[in-house]
Amino acid sequence: MAATFSTALDVHCSIPNSSDKKYLKLPTKRFATFCKSPISPPNESDEPQNQNPSLSDQLKPLATTILSNTSTKQDPSQTQLLNKPKSIWVNPTRPKPSVLTLQRHKRSSYSHNPQIRDLRQFARKLNDCDTSEASILAAVLEEIPHPPTKDNSLLVLNSLRPWQKVLFFFNWVKTQKLFPVETIFYNVTMKSLRFGRQFQHVEELALEMVENGVELDNITYSTIITCAKRCNRFDKAVEWFERMYKTGLMPDEVTYSAILDVYSKLGKVEEVMSLYERGRANGWKPDPIAFAVLGKMFGESRDYDGIRYVLQEMKSLAVKPNLVLYNTLLEALGKAGKPGMARGLFENMVASGVTPDEKTLTALVKIFGKARWGRDALQLWERMKANRWPMDLILYNTLLNMCADLGLEAEAKTLFEDMKGSEQSRPDSWSYTAMLNIYGSGGNVEKAIGLFEEISKVGVKLNVMGCTCLIQCLGRAKRIDNLVKVFEVSIQRGVEPDDRLCGCLLSVMSYCEGEDSNKVLSCLQAANSELVAFVNLLEEEKTSFETINKEFRGILTETAVEARRPYCNCLIDICRNRNLTERAHELLYLGTVYGLYPGLHTKTADEWRLNVRSLSVGAAQTALEEWMETLTSIVQRQEALPYLFSANTGAGTHKFSQGLASSFSVHVEKLAAPFAQSEEKAGFFVATREDLVSWVESKGPSLSATT
DNA sequence: TTAGGGTTAG
Structure with missing residues (x-):
């Protein structure tokens, strides 16, 4: 490792501030991979977190100017009291202002025409x-x-x-x-406009009602609000909700849960809960739809406590969930990573006599697949067949994805054949992608190629994900000529390469040599020429670190968030396989600075840990070298050390992470680092303070110049 | 869609 590239865990840690553009000019002499707080990725740090005003701001004008106007006369004393929440209701004879009315809008009864x-x-x-x-x-x-x-x-x-x-x-x-054209005419027309997502027309009609003095009722407002929501005009949804209060009309529970959903979709959890609690304080008994809104919201924010709160509220109010509410809660529990809770809720649902539909089963199959609960997944599948529960295309495809997650190739094949023989659920591009994933990750090259040829024959459109799975499989099998052919045919068939596909090509490139490498590079050139230019830059000795930083930052800015770390991993691998070790260290440093490796190094008083689970083989090797050098200088300066040092590679249960532990082990040996594989915890390498200190002493003082 | 609110795919 170059002497100029000495990392330090403890010194010269001027952590760049994400709002300070100066951090673009990084220090070149001393890098500090293990002392950085992650910085927001480049294109995120500049954006405001939330452009929408908070509900407390929204509700302030409501509380002070509107809610107090429910009595017809303006009462200054009441306005004043409203500003002091603890002493609001001094006069018990005055009715409490509410946030919603408990009366539903009464519909006019139809007479037979x-x-x-x-x-x-x-x-x-x-x-x-x-x-x-x-x-x-x-x-x-x-x-x-x-x-x-x-x-x-x-x-x-x-x-x-x-x-x-x-x-x-x-x-x-x-x-x-x-x-005279009454409210109901506007309401019916608006509903149809909402179906066509025509918010502008809806708003024009609403303004026409105001102008012509036609009453806007709760049905009108809820239609306007949900139309705005479906058209992604959340600002308008809030605007009309406030307007309703201003005219003195109280929302009923339908309008109220519609606006709860608006705030939920805006990610304003606290505001939703504030409205919810205010409604409850007003004697509102939320129905299953309102709970579905809350459940979905907490699922989206992966908030298990929130979901438990919803379940608790439902229980204490004796609200019996219906099918949709069950489905929403199951989905939410899946997102919150609680497969056991989801399984329990599903059993409650069936026991209470609610028959699951396609969405229920899709949610559950997905949960079991992601949790790798093979037995539960297969048992559920048996029950689905035995009970003849309904199936649709999405459920079939989710089952196929579950098979991919669990490596169930034979079961997937059976399902796929079932689909081909069915009327309603013929395999589509998602189904073929799932099968390509199954054959591809199983290394079944011939079957994967066969499927690729079948796709065009049956007239199903190939999608970029399927193409990526196949290219990954062909790359691993070193079938580079086939890979190039598949890439070219895919482009001809209209596949648009995305960042994941580019990352996949980059990864194949990292373990290819000579002519093969050039062939893959030519594919990548067609998909993302900037990435190829950057690879060339890495290989040129004269390229400065400042240039690498500037260009890499530019690439990351243009790259989807989920593909950034894979890019960095692959680029590091490419450097290592071409003996560009110093470049590999520069990239690992930049990756850390740009927040691609959060939690790479964690410290407690007793233990310092290097977490390389999300790193590629080359990146993990690079990180180990960095760490050993950092630890060496700390030992040499005789600073405080914890008792235990550990490195976590993961045990390789995921199909793509196998091999990291063994390659890491080889590298530990190569560096003669004092780590040994833990016998108690799979995927852990450990060393004690004594091991480390004696290792440093045995290496002598010039270690940093020799590694 | 039959005057208004909530749920399924890498």
């Missing part, structure tokens, strides 16, 4: 018309079989689709001026 058949037929005729021909539509309107009275018009309006027809008919009804 004797002309229903004629009107439905008329609606069908309109539906069959070409929307683009306004004159034809207008002509059909003249054929309306009965006068467009309020009831008749409403019946037709309810039977029309898509939204263009509904809007056309609604506008026509308005021009007829046979009756």
